[in-house]
Amino acid sequence: MSSASQLLGDAVASAASSVLEALRPAASTRVHKFGGSSVADAARIAGLAPLVDDGAEVGVVVVSAMAGTTNALVAMAVQAASGQDWSGDWSALRERHLETAATLDPDNRHGLQDAVGRDFDGLRDDLLALAAAGGDPAPLVAQVHGLGELVSSRLVQAALGGEAGGWQRLDARDVLVVHPGEMGVGVDWEASRERFADWRARRRPSRVVVTGFIARDAEGRSTTLGRNGSDYSAAIFANLFDADELLIWTDVDGVLSADPRLVPDAMVLPTMSYAEACELAYFGAKVLHPQTMAPVQSRGIPLCIRNTLNPSAPGTWILQDNPPGDAELSPVKGLTIVREMAVLELAGNAMVGVPGTAEKLFAALHRAGVSVVMISQGSSEHSICCVIRDSQAERARTAVEAAFAEAIADTQAQGVRLTRGISILAAVGDGMVGIPGVAARLFAALAQARVNIRAIAQGSSERNISVAIADADATRALRAAHSAFWLSPQTVSVGLIGPGQVGRALLSQMATVLPRLRATSQVDLRLRGIANSGYMALDHFAIHPDEATTRLTGMTTQAFDPCAFAAHIRAEHIPHALIVDCSGSDAIARHYPEWLAAGIHVVTPSKHAGSGDWERYVAIREAQRGGSRFMYEATVGAGLPVISTLRNLLDTGDTVLAIDGMLSGTLAWLFNSFDGSRPFSALVREARELGYTEPDPRDDLSGLDVARKLVILARESGRELSLDDVRIESLVPEPLRDVPRDEFLARLEELDGPMQRRLEEARAQDRQLRHIAHLSDEGARVGVVALPGVHACCHTRLTDNLVQFTTGRYADNPLVVQGPGAGPQVTAAGVFGDVLAIAHSLSAGVGVQA
Numbered sequence: 001m002s003s004a005s006q007l008l009g010d011a012v013a014s015a016a017s018s019v020l021e022a023l024r025p026a027a028s029t030r031v032h033k034f035g036g037s038s039v040a041d042a043a044r045i046a047g048l049a050p051l052v053d054d055g056a057e058v059g060v061v062v063v064s065a066m067a068g069t070t071n072a073l074v075a076m077a078v079q080a081a082s083g084q085d086w087s088g089d090w091s092a093l094r095e096r097h098l099e100t101a102a103t104l105d106p107d108n109r110h111g112l113q114d115a116v117g118r119d120f121d122g123l124r125d126d127l128l129a130l131a132a133a134g135g136d137p138a139p140l141v142a143q144v145h146g147l148g149e150l151v152s153s154r155l156v157q158a159a160l161g162g163e164a165g166g167w168q169r170l171d172a173r174d175v176l177v178v179h180p181g182e183m184g185v186g187v188d189w190e191a192s193r194e195r196f197a198d199w200r201a202r203r204r205p206s207r208v209v210v211t212g213f214i215a216r217d218a219e220g221r222s223t224t225l226g227r228n229g230s231d232y233s234a235a236i237f238a239n240l241f242d243a244d245e246l247l248i249w250t251d252v253d254g255v256l257s258a259d260p261r262l263v264p265d266a267m268v269l270p271t272m273s274y275a276e277a278c279e280l281a282y283f284g285a286k287v288l289h290p291q292t293m294a295p296v297q298s299r300g301i302p303l304c305i306r307n308t309l310n311p312s313a314p315g316t317w318i319l320q321d322n323p324p325g326d327a328e329l330s331p332v333k334g335l336t337i338v339r340e341m342a343v344l345e346l347a348g349n350a351m352v353g354v355p356g357t358a359e360k361l362f363a364a365l366h367r368a369g370v371s372v373v374m375i376s377q378g379s380s381e382h383s384i385c386c387v388i389r390d391s392q393a394e395r396a397r398t399a400v401e402a403a404f405a406e407a408i409a410d411t412q413a414q415g416v417r418l419t420r421g422i423s424i425l426a427a428v429g430d431g432m433v434g435i436p437g438v439a440a441r442l443f444a445a446l447a448q449a450r451v452n453i454r455a456i457a458q459g460s461s462e463r464n465i466s467v468a469i470a471d472a473d474a475t476r477a478l479r480a481a482h483s484a485f486w487l488s489p490q491t492v493s494v495g496l497i498g499p500g501q502v503g504r505a506l507l508s509q510m511a512t513v514l515p516r517l518r519a520t521s522q523v524d525l526r527l528r529g530i531a532n533s534g535y536m537a538l539d540h541f542a543i544h545p546d547e548a549t550t551r552l553t554g555m556t557t558q559a560f561d562p563c564a565f566a567a568h569i570r571a572e573h574i575p576h577a578l579i580v581d582c583s584g585s586d587a588i589a590r591h592y593p594e595w596l597a598a599g600i601h602v603v604t605p606s607k608h609a610g611s612g613d614w615e616r617y618v619a620i621r622e623a624q625r626g627g628s629r630f631m632y633e634a635t636v637g638a639g640l641p642v643i644s645t646l647r648n649l650l651d652t653g654d655t656v657l658a659i660d661g662m663l664s665g666t667l668a669w670l671f672n673s674f675d676g677s678r679p680f681s682a683l684v685r686e687a688r689e690l691g692y693t694e695p696d697p698r699d700d701l702s703g704l705d706v707a708r709k710l711v712i713l714a715r716e717s718g719r720e721l722s723l724d725d726v727r728i729e730s731l732v733p734e735p736l737r738d739v740p741r742d743e744f745l746a747r748l749e750e751l752d753g754p755m756q757r758r759l760e761e762a763r764a765q766d767r768q769l770r771h772i773a774h775l776s777d778e779g780a781r782v783g784v785v786a787l788p789g790v791h792a793c794c795h796t797r798l799t800d801n802l803v804q805f806t807t808g809r810y811a812d813n814p815l816v817v818q819g820p821g822a823g824p825q826v827t828a829a830g831v832f833g834d835v836l837a838i839a840h841s842l843s844a845g846v847g848v849q850a
Contacts (some may be wrong), residue, residue: 028056028057028058028244029056029057029058029059029060029241029242029243029244030054030056030058030059030060030243030244030245030246030247031060031061031062031234031237031238031241031243031245031246031247032051032052032059032060032061032062032247032249033061033062033063033064033212033230033231033233033234033246033247033248033249034048034061034062034063034064034156034249034308035064035230035231035248035249035250035251036064036065036066036067036068036069036070037067037250037251037308038064038249038250038251038308039063039064039065039066039067039152039155039156040066040067040068041066041100042099042100042103042104044308045100045104045152045155045156045159046103046104046159047308048061048156048159048160048308049159049160049161050311051249051308051311052160056244057206058205058206058207058241058243059206059207059208060208060210060237060238060241060243061156061160061208061209061210062209062210062211062212062230062233062234062237063149063152063153063156063209063210063211063212063230064148064149064152064212064213064230065147065148065149065151065152065213066096066097066100066148066151066152066155069093069147069148069151069152070145070148070213070227072089072093073093073123073144073145073147073148074145075089076089076090076093076127076144077127077130077141077144077145080127080128080130080131080144081130081131081133081137081141083131086127090120090123090124090127093120094116094117094120094123097116097120097151097155098113098116098117098120100155101113101115101116101154101155101158104155104158104159105158109162110157110158110162112154112155112158115154116151116154116155119147119150119151119154120147120151122147123144123147126140126143126144126147127144130144138221138223139221139222139223140222142214142221142222142223142224143222145213145224146211146213146214146222146224148213149172149211149212149213149214149230150171150211150214152211153169153171153209153210153211154169156209157169157209160207160209165207166206166207167207167208167209168203168205168207168208168209169208169209169210170199170205170208170209170210170211171211171214172210172211172212172213172214172215172233172237173211173214173215173216173222174195174199175192175195175196175199175240176192176195176196176214176215176216176233176236177191177192177195177215177216177217177218178192178215178216178217178223178225179217179218184226184291185215185223185224185225185226185229185232187236187295188218191218192236192240193240196240210233210237211233212229212230212231212233212234213225213229213230213233214233215233228289228292231248231288231289231292232289232291232292232295234246234248235288235292235293235294235295235296235303236295238295238296238301238303239295239296239298239299239301242299243296243301244301244302245301245302245303245304246296246301246302246303246304247303247304247305247306247315248288248303248304248305248306249306249307249308250305250306250307250308251307251308251309252305252307253268253306253307253310253313253315254268254269254270254305254306254307254313254314254315254316255268255269255272255277255280255305255316255318255334256268256269256334257269257333257334257335257482258334258335258336258478258482259336259337259478262337262475262478262479262573263335263478263479263482263573264573265482265483265491265524266482268313268315268316269316269333269334270314270316270317271316271317271318271319271322271323272316272317272318272319272322272333272334273318273319273320273321273322273430274293274297274318274319274320275430275463276322276333276334276428276429276430276463277290277293277318278290278293279426279428279463279464280333280334280336280426280428283336283337283338283424283426283428283464283466288303288305288318293318297320300320302317302318302319302320303317303318303319304316304317304318305318321430322430322431331429331431331432331435331438331485332427332428332429332431332432332438332442332481332485333428333429333430333431334428334429335425335426335427335428335478335481335482335485336425336426336428337423337424337425337426337474337475337477337478338373338423338424338426339423339471339474340389340390340391340423340471341373341387341388341389341390341422341423341424341468341471342387342388342389342390342393342396342418342419342420342421342422343385343386343387343418343419343422343454343455343468344385344386344387344388344393344396344397344400344416344417344418345383345384345385345416345417345418345419346361346383346384346385346400346404346413346415346416347382347383347384347413347414347415347417348382348383348407348412348413348414357384358377358384360403360404361384361386361400361403361404362386363403364399364400364402364403364404365386365388365396365399365400367399368392368395368396368398368399369392369395370388370389370392370395370396370399371388371389371392372386372387372388373386373387373388373389373424374386374387374424374455374457374466374468375387375457376455376456376457376468385455387422387424387455387468390420390421390422393418393420394418396418397416397418400416401415401416404416419454421470421471421472422454422468422469422470422471423468423469423470423471423473423474423477424466424467424468424469425446425466425467425469425474425477425478425481426464426465426466427442427464427465427466427481427485428463428464429463430463432463432464432465433463438465439458439465441484441485442465442467442481442484442485444484445480445481445483445484445575446467446469446477446480446481447627448480448575448576448627448842449473449476449477449479449480449575449576449599450473450476450598450599450626450627450628451469451470451473451476451477451480452469452470452473453467453468453469454467454468454469454470455467455468456468475572475573476572476573476574476575477575479491479573479574479575480575480576483575490522490523490524490576490839490842491524491526491574491575491576492523492524492525492526492574492576492577492578492601492838492839492842493526493528493569493570493571493574493576493577493578494525494526494527494528494529494569494577494578494579494580494835495527495528495529495530495531495565495566495568495569495577495578495579495580496527496529496530496531496548496579496580496582497530497531497532497562497565497579497580497581497582497583497588498531498532498581498582498583498584498585498588499530499532499548499549499552499582500582500583500584501824502582502605502634502824502827502828502831503580503582503828504549504824505824505825505827505828506580506582506828506831506832507527507545507546507548507549508545508546508828509828509829509832510525510527510545510832511544511545511546513832514545517836521840523836523839523840525578525835525839526541526542526574527542527543527544527545527548528540528541528542528543528568528569528571528574529543529565529568529569530543530548530549530551530552531552531560531565532552532560532583533560533583533585534559534560535552535557535558535559535560536552536557536558536559536560536561536564536565537551537552537554537556537557537558538558538565538568539551562588562591563591565579566579566591566594566595566598566600569600570598570599570600576601576842577599577600577601578600578601578602578603578835578838578839579595579600579601579602579603580602580603580604580831580835581602581603581604581606582604582605582606582831583606584606584608585606585608586608586612588606589604589606589608589609589612589616590616592609592616592620592623592630593616593619593620593622593623594623595628596620596623596624596626596628596630597623597626597628598628599626599627599628600628601628601629601630601631601838602628602629602630602631603630603631603632603831603834603835603838604631604632604634604635604831605632605634605635605638605827605830605831606632606635607632607635607705607708607709607712609630609632610632610635610708610711610712610715611707611708611709611711611712611715611723612723614720614722617715629838629841631834631835631837631838632712632834633830633831633833633834634827634828634830634831634834635708635709635712636663636709636712636713636803637663637801637803637817637819637821637830638665638801638820638821638822638823638826638827638829638830639819639820639821639826639827639829639830639833640801640803640817640818640819640820640821640830641817642713642801642803642817643712643713643716645803645805645815645817646659646713646716646717646805647716649805649807649809649815650716650717650718654807654808654809654810655807655808656717656805656806656807657776657777657806657807657808657811658774658775658776658805658806659710659713659714659717659773659774659775659776659803659804659805659806660772660773660774660775660793660803660804660806660814661710661713661772661773661793661801661802661803661804662770662771662772662773662793662796662800662801662802662821663706663709663710663773663801663803663821664700664705664706664771664801664821664822665692665799665800665801665820665821665822665823666687666692666693666694666700666799666822667700667701667706667771668770668771668796668798668799668800668801668802668821669687669692669798669799670683670684670687670771671768671769671770671771671784672796672797672798673798674755674759674769675759676756676759676760676763679749679752679756680751680752680755680756681748681749681750681751681752684697684701684748684751685745685748692799692822695741696741696744697744697745698732698736698737698741698744701730701731701732701751702728702730702731702732702737703728703729703730703731703771703782703783704723704728706771706773706782707723707726707728707773707780707782708723709773710726710773710774710775710780710782711723711725711726711780713775713803714775714780717775719775721780725779725780726780726781726782727779727780727781727782727783728781728782728783729781729782729783729784731751731755731771731784732744732751733750733751733754735750736750758784758786761786762786765786766788766789767786767787767788767789768786768787768788768789768791768794769784769785769786769787770784770785770787770791770793770794771783771784771785772784772785772787772793792804792814792816792818796818799820799821799822799823800818800819800820800821801818801819801820801821801822802816802817802818802821803816803817803818804816805817
């Protein structure tokens with residue numbers, strides 16, 4: 001669990017704990033139930049005593065069979081009934097239990113080994129009888145299946161101190177009478193209460209170990225409560241004992257907000273209501289079956305799920321109602337996924353307003369034995385769709401087609417459509433009732449994760465919102481929804497391409513900021529991949545930014561494959577993905593449209609996409625219609641808010657008349673320093689030594705980089721402009737443009753004469769030379785301009801960038817954005833700002849399109 005999720009979990013647990021302590025009275029009767037994992041061996045059984053020594057006046061312990069025992073008994077019953085040899089399995093199971101008995105009762109003070117031996121002798125007789133049985137073998141089979149609880153109750157009784165320690169043992173078959181029902185095994189409460197009262201009057205116990213799972217029918221024959229019936233037994237005996245609390249001990253810390261195998265940041269829920277637990281259980285979450293909870297729910301008995309292996313964990317309390325203020329932490333209590341579903345849809349224009357259509361549809365499904373999990377119908381009545389189990393899909397389609405055969409033949413119904421490979425995502429929580437915006441938050445989260453919703457259902461109780469989605473999207477949908485309701489941080493899978501100067505500066509900034517970001521903003525940026533032109537290093541979880549460049553030289557690197565890199569970053573278990581491209585490669589920029597179309601956000605300081613091929617630029621804009629964002633603030637002014645300022649002007653209805661600017665920190669320094677006291681060539685050499693220029697100064701002096709920035713601004717302002725449309729003045733003389741770099745550097749003095757003459761001409765007009773990019777209706781141009789001293793570009797610091805917007809609102813006094821516009825740190829900050837803008841928009845549930 002991440003630190004932010006842990007902080008949230010601690011806050012939830014603390015708030016719930018204080019409320020619970022105030023609400024819970026001291027328990028006079030407490031029932032403990034221990035599952036198979038809690039009594040798996042002698043050591044586990046011996047460790048139960050401290051857990052049940054809780055100060056209650058009456059203590060009841062309900063036990064399951066030792067782990068794996070019931071499965072073994074079921075297999076032996078099948079072997080015996082089919083004439084196969086079961087003796088080997090019987091001997092192995094007997095030996096396991098006898099060894100456990102010998103460990104727990106080494107001196108045989110409780111006669112435990114003898115009693116266990118007799119139980120297994122009885123099992124052998126039952127298996128022999130089953131092999132020879134005629135008539136109904138069900139009672140014998142039930143007797144075989146239930147032996148595990150019978151033996152484990154003896155083991156637990158001895159471990160707790162036996163009869164000498166005040167612990168009595170109750171075979172549930174002596175009091176519990178059950179009968180089969182439509183919803184499973186039902187309890188004959190009148191008969192069971194009568195027998196229980198008689199047993200209790202005779203024994204007057206204060207400490208009891210009870211067998212789970214087993215019971216008798218009305219004829220007195222052995223039966224069981226079905227698989228996982230020990231939980232049901234515990235609830236029944238909590239009801240019979242009129243307990244104050246029921247504690248179910250298992251191997252997890254409590255009920256989780258989602259499946260931790262799919263959502264690593266799932267957290268234990270401190271409290272939930274019985275209604276919430278029933279909803280989650282119905283949709284497949286590992287919560288108690290609704291039938292199990294009914295006996296305690298009817299009496300309002302609090303139920304807690306605890307971990308035998310971690311008894312210090314407070315567990316999850318299931319109550320009649322959630323504590324006051326519980327919904328303030330999150331309106332959704334838990335999320336779950338049901339897989340292997342299908343959507344069946346009946347559509348037809350003639351169905352509109354026709355009474356009985358739905359009744360006819362569901363009657364056909366009922367006759368076919370098809371269970372309907374979810375129903376959705378539009379108010380137009382043009383179609384009805386329902387979600388059914390995939391295993392019943394073909395049977396359902398056949399049944400509905402037969403029921404509506406006449407309507408289909410007469411084209412009154414368009415037919416039955418079946419969509420396989422469906423999952424249901426269910427969001428459950430009492431806090432959803434009457435709270436506006438819960439559905440909107442869920443749907444926005446799914447939209448950001450690029451999950452398409454096939455059908456929607458919400459009951460009038462507002463406690464459950466269920467959506468049908470493609471099974472391939474299930475994990476991503478669950479993770480996105482979990483994040484949206486603050487049950488875990490908003491997690492973004494991040495990949496970085498190009499760990500050069502800007503990339504390394506970005507990694508350094510991330511290493512400093514990310515821990516604080518997780519703790520305070522519920523944003524979890526996970527660097528899961530890094531790549532250069534040759535290699536890539538990928539990690540399933542996360543790469544620490546400080547270790548990222550080192551990972552590229554490790555043994556686990558792979559040859560860089562942009563498609564494989566993007567597929568890894570677009571992880572199924574993390575809802576949001578983002579690639580930061582600091583490579584400056586036009587080849588990488590070609591992948592932007594496909595990445596954006598796949599739901600991957602892209603951030604870059606590279607100017608290739610924004611100023612390159614027009615068709616690619618259009619494809620990038622089109623790809624963002626699905627909600628992915630392309631952010632490139634650092635392409636024009638490094639860390640300066642140039643593009644965001646321009647967007648704000650346009651979004652608020654202003655009209656851009658002209659854009660002027662000093663868009664190169666290198667050229668700004670050169671012309672701020674060029675006053676005639678030193679030759680222009682000397683300034684170029686100094687700028688190169690200071691690291692202001694590219695290794696080849698011609699890359700700066702050509703004006704091409706500035707022209708790319710101007711194209712980006714032009715396109716952002718709505719103009720269809722390409723690099724070929726910009727008039728670019730190169731400061732490199734024609735004879736020096738194609739010579740080797742060293743030769744160019746040796747002949748730098750050839751720049752001095754022309755530049756000196758231009759300086760003198762400007763001074764003669766009382767003007768100053770500046771390298772300017774200009775955009776207006778007259779066109780786009782880049783080059784050296786002589787400006788009057790009052791111009792804003794004549795009042796910048798040495799390496800400042802400056803962009804001046806002349807607009808309808810700022811016509812007489814143009815709007816100026818000015819500041820440091822070069823250097824890896826400020827550029828990285830601009831990139832990081834874009835990353836955080838995307839992350840925060842996801843966290844807030846806002847899918848703003850770039």
